[in-house]
Amino acid sequence: MNYRIALIRGDGIGPEVVGEAVKVLERVGKTFGHTYEFVDVLLGGCATDAVGKSYPDGTAEKCRACDAVLLGAVGGPRWGADKPAEQRPETALLAIRKDLGLYANLRPATLRPAMIDACPLKTETAQRGIDLMMVRELTGGIYFGRREKYETDDRGVECADRMAYSEHEIERIGRRAFELSRLRRRKVTSVDKANVLETSRLWRSVMHRLAQEYPDVAYEDFLVDNCAMQLVRDPGQFDVLVTENMFGDILSDEASMVTGSIGLLPSASIGDRAPGLYEPIHGSAPDIAGQDKANPIATILSAAMMFRYSFQRAAEADAIEAAVDAVLAEGWRTADIAEPGVTPVGTRKMGELICQKL
């Protein structure tokens, strides 16, 4: 096949990790007989620098003309909160997700066999294994609600961020979670704050209705604070976790660390039509950018998810995942996952090692 892939390299370590994922894609192409047309798309702080806007006109159209999008990361201190919204990289990330209709963000947190020692949890908890899929709602909630900033008579400046969810938005992400669980261990945990938030009470009632339609799937509700605790106490209990946008953002970073490092976790953002967008869950890591220190595995595994979810090519996805596991099993580590006494390899070397296994 020939695949047209939009590359949003972005800021900070984004270009470094995307570079390694592209090498892996090329290698998989040779092995499995695929070719690619890569289309570079400017988005994020680099776009602000180049054209004055983090989300240049025509960005969504360029992506829609491709089969899938691979994104590194955007953001950095140079384009911080003091900048106008249209220059902030994060504004662009939210806009591309919304414009492409990518309401379902799949964030698998898997403790890879070679990484059991890197798990910061108790040995017996790590040995039980961690293999969960966070299904995060991505185009609604507080991320997209009205923002207000105003002066009050008695309390000075006040700000408000509105959080809203419709039944429709909840139902479509809920269905994704239940359907996905049928390909896994048939258990869905819905995470909310129904003891406080109206949006969560609606969330819970829609999930309960859906649960009736999937009697073969075990269903439970967790409050988000309890879930955060359970992810550290016993993450092995979870199969599919489904939650709203901001809870999913926070819980997925937590889940990444219990599996070893944020540098390991990929994600797929999908909607009802192509293209899907694939990106590591980490950010642009300004503290290590440009130093060949970033772990490229999260982005490489995101390319594997691209094969699985956008191209329906499980063999290629399995091959990439197996190559990552083989390199880790040989003891190769980037700095974020190196135990004391282990000399880490750089971003490029890790990419090369993974290519050699393909």
Ligand SMILES: NC(=O)c1ccc[n+]([C@@H]2O[C@H](COP(=O)([O-])OP(=O)(O)OC[C@H]3O[C@@H](n4cnc5c(N)ncnc54)[C@H](O)[C@@H]3O)[C@@H](O)[C@H]2O)c1
């Ligand atoms: N999807 C995205 O583009 C995305 C996601 C998260 C944060 N961000 C942005 O990134 C910028 C930095 O955010 P932050 O520092 O809070 O989060 P971050 O994820 O960039 O970094 C957090 C910590 O994890 C480390 N880290 C992250 N990725 C790594 C990797 N691949 N290998 C090794 N170490 C890694 C960093 O060095 C840092 O110490 C902000 O502007 C933020 O808005 C973007």
Ligand SMILES: CC(C)[C@H](C(=O)O)[C@@H](O)C(=O)O
């Ligand atoms: C950069 C930011 C807008 C983004 C989010 O909160 O969705 C990031 O943290 C993520 O997890 O993809």
Ligand SMILES: [Mg+2]
């Ligand atoms: Mg995040």
